Amino acid sequence: MTYKHLTTRELTLIADFWNQGTKAYQAAKLLKRSQETIYRVYRFLNRGKIIEQYLQSYQRNKRRCGRKQSQLPKNEVNYINEQIKAGWTPNTIIGCAEQTISCSMRTLYRLFARGQSDFNVQQLPMKGRRHPNGYVERRGKAGHLGRSIYQRYQDFPHYQHEFGHFEADTVQGKAHRGAVMTLVERQSKVMIVLNVHRKTDEAVNQHLNQWLSKLPRHFVKSITFDNGKGFAGWREIANKHDVYAYFAEVGAPNQRGLNENNNGILQRDGLSKRLDFRNLPDELVIQLMHRRNNIPRKSLNYRTPLEVFLSYVTDEQLSTFF
Template sequence: MTYNHLIISELSFIQNFWSQGIKAYIAAKALKRSAETIYRVYRFLDTGKTISEYYENYQANKAKSGRKSLVLPNDELEYIKEKVGLGWTPDTIIGRNEKHISCSMHTLYRIFKRSSKLDITSLPMKGKRHPNGYVKRRGKAGRLGRSISDRYKEYPNYHNEFGHRKADTIQGKKHKGVVMTLVERKSKAVIVLNTHHKNDKAIFEKLDKLLSATPRRFFKSITFDNGKEFAKWKYIANKHDISAYFADVGAPNQRALNEQTNGLPRKDGLGKDMDFSDLSNDYVQQVASYRNNIPRKSLNYKTPLEIFMKYITNEQLAFF
């Protein structure tokens, strides 16, 4: 049960009751307060002090009460700074539990907000998200191929199978340069292809080269958006015996993993203010490797690469 502290107007009433000689228990009933609360004020007034002094004394005591701010040991602070520098969030640091931290995840977020020793601007931005069921109204085009509803019919165990990937593209500043992302649903491991151009020819060449060097079971299906750059999907599907599906037009909520994954490389080195025209393949692969080695809450604080390795052999890792 919570306790409401006496406010200044109640204290004035109590002083009036006291000055009139009214018993404390009667005053307590009138104010609907505990008798002991009123007796405490009466005893203070009996010493010759005023109600203003009582209130000032109360305020001073209240300032000393409450939980003191938690101060983390230096070794824990250094560990937190190191992991945040690697792209970890407070949630990941606590959930991964590689080192004991003397607070909860929520407390650690609060420490970031108030402490000068931890830089809150180094944490990932929490972007604005559309509500579930959001339908995009601009730039509508026809669906290029089979709907994702067919995907569940052909792969009834889709949510538990390894090898289903989702494809999308990320553009550089002023549409200069493009990279293509392929995220595996089960492990959330992402492949980033440096396509340079956002057209069906460039996408086809890079994707064909990747699939030609990859064992067939590595890709069971690919789900695309309806961009024109994926117009050659039939050639890819037929040549490499891969099922291809498309989200409904204007429904990004059906590609939530795509949308969320695309924001991560943006944060890791492929920002919106960056020209992708002259990106080196090595740099693009470094960005992908960096992201695949960061623990994820949705993976029980394992890294995408750790989950990925459970499903793939060491020889196949050469193509990742």
């Protein structure tokens, strides 16, 4: 049964009943309250106090009730802040258990929300960027460029558990000046970022061709694109490297959710939309890619994407990626 605090109106009525000489059990019945609750107020008034004093005392006690807010030791606060700067989330910090934290994951999220211990909730990835469940993207009306994503499940029945299936997209800079191309492998969640500089099919094909040419044939089984103009030349890449190409439905970025999520975090890490990507340094792109691939993920049992990726490829193959 949920306990309801006395309201100011109820206290006023109780004071009136007391002044009129109404018995406490009768007042309790009229107010549909416990008799002890009414007796407590009556005893207070019998000591010569007034109802305003009871209200003040009641409010002071009410503020003190409930669980006290958690306080973390200084060494734990310093460790948490260091890991947050490295791109970790409270979920990862608790899940990896590299250092004992004297609170739960939910409590740690609450500490960020309250701003306790100088924690800043704005430092957490994707803060304020999530769409509600059932959200449908309605921007743009570009046509479907190639085979539907639904064909993918027929071509690869074990798609959900196979290594080598990538999702791809482009991220644009300020005023649509320049772009980078991102690819994410679904099993390891490793991210590849190609600094294509311009969002044209020629630039995208050039860099994608260079990257695929370094890999063993059939290492990349399929790539699922969005319907941006930068991927209009997909047939050339698919035919040359024998890669299956698929396209998400128009206005449904959730069909490439892993890729979209990583793009948002990549923008937060440093590839801000306020930058002009036409002259973006390759060193910055590589640095951000390394950072993202070395953060443990809950979905990978708190291993890093790079660790999981290493379990699928040899050291010789790895050198072509990074």
